[in-house]
Amino acid sequence: MSYDTATQTERRAEPPLHGPEAFEGMRRAGRLTAEALDLLVEHVKPGVSTQALDALVSDFARDNGAYSATLLYRGYPKSICTSINHVVCHGIPNDKPLREGDILNIDVTLILDGWYGDSSRMYFVGEVPRRAARLCDITHECLMRGIEAVKPGRTTNAIGAAIQSLAEQERCSVVRDFCGHGLGRVFHDAPTILHYVEPSYDVPLKPGMLFTIEPMINLGRPQVKVLSDGWTAVTRDRSLSAQFEHSVGVTESGVEIFTLSPKGYHKPPYATAG
Numbered sequence: 001m002s003y004d005t006a007t008q009t010e011r012r013a014e015p016p017l018h019g020p021e022a023f024e025g026m027r028r029a030g031r032l033t034a035e036a037l038d039l040l041v042e043h044v045k046p047g048v049s050t051q052a053l054d055a056l057v058s059d060f061a062r063d064n065g066a067y068s069a070t071l072l073y074r075g076y077p078k079s080i081c082t083s084i085n086h087v088v089c090h091g092i093p094n095d096k097p098l099r100e101g102d103i104l105n106i107d108v109t110l111i112l113d114g115w116y117g118d119s120s121r122m123y124f125v126g127e128v129p130r131r132a133a134r135l136c137d138i139t140h141e142c143l144m145r146g147i148e149a150v151k152p153g154r155t156t157n158a159i160g161a162a163i164q165s166l167a168e169q170e171r172c173s174v175v176r177d178f179c180g181h182g183l184g185r186v187f188h189d190a191p192t193i194l195h196y197v198e199p200s201y202d203v204p205l206k207p208g209m210l211f212t213i214e215p216m217i218n219l220g221r222p223q224v225k226v227l228s229d230g231w232t233a234v235t236r237d238r239s240l241s242a243q244f245e246h247s248v249g250v251t252e253s254g255v256e257i258f259t260l261s262p263k264g265y266h267k268p269p270y271a272t273a274g
């Protein structure tokens with residue numbers, strides 16, 4: 001979500017603490033969201049349009065008693081976000097064919113029985129340049145290290161520190177204009193999850209908190225701009241950008257990831273059978 005929206009609303013609120021019933025609901029919504037991302041793997045290839053991918057997810061959601069949180073969210077027109085190459089996030093699916101060498105993020109948020117599953121992964125279109133694959137590797141590792149930092153007794157800045165230190169050590173940059181967010185029976189809640197260290201906002205992590213971690217990492221500078229469609233965010237220097245996102249819950253001992261792939265897909269290239 002955008003940093004501005006987070007500042008206006010969620011960051012003022014005390015993060016809600018959820019019980020076992022919420023964790024059960026989040027497991028089911030998260031699993032379905034991960035299955036939608038798994039389903040897309042075999043469809044992402046040169047010549048396929050992002051609106052065809054959007055239709056696949058919308059049908060999959062309906063067939064499973066769920067629906068997309070993004071369709072008509074603040075006027076957003078589609079069921080998924082597809083962010084290609086220098087698009088940072090919130091790219092809108094369209095009829096343009098994917099091209100060999102593109103990298104894209106697909107972000108899916110499904111609502112199942114009122115619970116929100118929010119997750120995104122990178123995909124390769126055919127063979128991609130080495131620097132693009134490297135950026136995807138680094139970004140996935142940033143997400144996983146951010147998740148490993150989640151534990152009661154720590155604070156949100158432990159997550160930001162884990163992500164920022166790896167990204168900058170690899171001479172990449174962390175996008176500041178978008179952040180992770182609390183979720184549950186709503187799309188965006190407290191706490192706000194920054195992917196860098198911000199001493200003025202540091203929330204203690206407590207069992208029962210539910211939120212996303214969704215770092216956007218650029219090969220070049222961190223600055224972004226939003227195009228005239230009001231959604232598509234791109235890097236100002238047109239450098240490549242990557243993102244991965246999981247929905248997680250804080251447990252007594254650490255963290256539970258709700259959106260892990262049932263097929264064991266973590267980052268591209270995804271090994272498919274046959």
Ligand code: MF3
Binds near residue numbers: 070076090118212
């Ligand atoms: N799923 C995105 C997130 O991770 C939000 C997409 S909102 C949309 O926060 F309207 F752009 F789809």
Ligand code: CO
Binds near residue numbers: 181214
């Ligand atoms: Co999110």
Ligand code: CO
Binds near residue numbers: 108109118119120214
């Ligand atoms: Co998302």
